[in-house]
Every structure is written in C-alpha cells, then in structure tokens.
Amino acid sequence: MDQRTILIGDVHGCHRELEALLEKLKLVPGEDRVWFVGDLINKGPSSRAVWELYRQSQGQAILGNHELSFLEVASGRPHKHEKYFKKLKKDFGPQFDSFLQDVRSWPLWMEDRDLMMVHAGLIPGKHPDATDPWALTCIRTWDGKGEDLQNESNPPWFDFYEGTKLLVFGHWAALGGLDRPNIIGLDTGCVYGGSLTALVLPERRLVRVKAFETYCAIS
Numbered sequence: 001m002d003q004r005t006i007l008i009g010d011v012h013g014c015h016r017e018l019e020a021l022l023e024k025l026k027l028v029p030g031e032d033r034v035w036f037v038g039d040l041i042n043k044g045p046s047s048r049a050v051w052e053l054y055r056q057s058q059g060q061a062i063l064g065n066h067e068l069s070f071l072e073v074a075s076g077r078p079h080k081h082e083k084y085f086k087k088l089k090k091d092f093g094p095q096f097d098s099f100l101q102d103v104r105s106w107p108l109w110m111e112d113r114d115l116m117m118v119h120a121g122l123i124p125g126k127h128p129d130a131t132d133p134w135a136l137t138c139i140r141t142w143d144g145k146g147e148d149l150q151n152e153s154n155p156p157w158f159d160f161y162e163g164t165k166l167l168v169f170g171h172w173a174a175l176g177g178l179d180r181p182n183i184i185g186l187d188t189g190c191v192y193g194g195s196l197t198a199l200v201l202p203e204r205r206l207v208r209v210k211a212f213e214t215y216c217a218i219s
C-alpha cells in the first residue's frame, strides 16, 4: 500500500476532537505522513494538549496567522495577540520554551511533486516564496492588486488558482470547507462548533469529527 499523507485542518486548541480524529484515521506515527495546515493554537480549550498530540503524531506543521502572531509577540513586537500570548505561556508552563523553539522551525508552506499546502492561500500567479507571510496566512479574496485581501465583495483568491498541484488550505472557517478538483479547503470551523476535517491521500478521502462543543463565536 502507498504511504498515506494526512492533512489536518485548523485545530485551534480543540484537543479532544483532534484525538478523536487521529483515532478515526487509525493514524500510525512514523508511517503516515502528517501535515497540519496551521492555527493549531488559541481560541479552544488547550493549545498545549494539541501540541502534544501533534508531536505524538510525528507530523509537521506550517505557520498559520495565529502562530505567526505568536512569533511576533515572542520577538517583542507589539501585537494585538498579546492576550493570547499570556494565555499560551500559562497553558504551556515548563514546556513553553520547547513549544516556542518548535514553532520557530515551522515553514510557511510545504510542497512536493503534486501537492502544496499553505494556511490561507496564494496571491494569484505568485509562488509562496515570493509572497508576504501575512498574505499567505490571511488572504481570503483578490482585488486584482493586492491592496485588500479580506474584502468579501471581491472574488475568493482560489477562483484564480490554475496550478496543477493539489492545493490545500485552511483559515476560512465560514466557507465550511471547499472541494474542487485542484483545491481543498480544510477549515470546517471546529472551534466554532463545526467539525475538524482531515484529507487522506492518495485516496482523496475527507474524514470529519464533529465538534463536541461550541468553544467560541465565529470571527
């Protein structure tokens, strides 16, 4: 059997749902290749418990806007996520430094021969290595210029994606996931009471666990 590649959507501290999802997938650490789409932390019950499950899965993760903000605050820059930072420090306790060190090693995107993963999306026609990290982790829509990446009266960025690689992203929970021939959106809003979604390759199967609770209001 081919090695499985399992891509996991935005967990946002929902450790019980992540545990249930890994069980449902019958994940074998070290055998399955596991990629997390970013935003593992904040909003939900325990970022630390999620990080521990992520470590046990022997997976890799890319940076979401929440990890990017976390790194901003950690390097002393003023940021609106300072409140989250204090909570993380408390939640992680003695493990905080190893968590920080780990997140510092996460890339902004991952790709191989026929697959690419980025947290929020791509600027049309641009490779991620030529794209601002905030755009990669926050983009929702495309205005034709790149001045406003959030305005929902503009078309979504993925309407412009013409790549042949399967592109997997998260971040946009209100979409409730996306399934197109060359694009899959994995954020199904677990922390908002939706579900946690994984994509299993090569069979291209979507596996979901429903949220046990609604942990916060959608934003």
Ligand SMILES: [Mn+2]
Residues within 6 Å of the ligand: 039, 064, 065, 066, 119, 137, 170, 171, 172
């Ligand atoms: Mn996000």
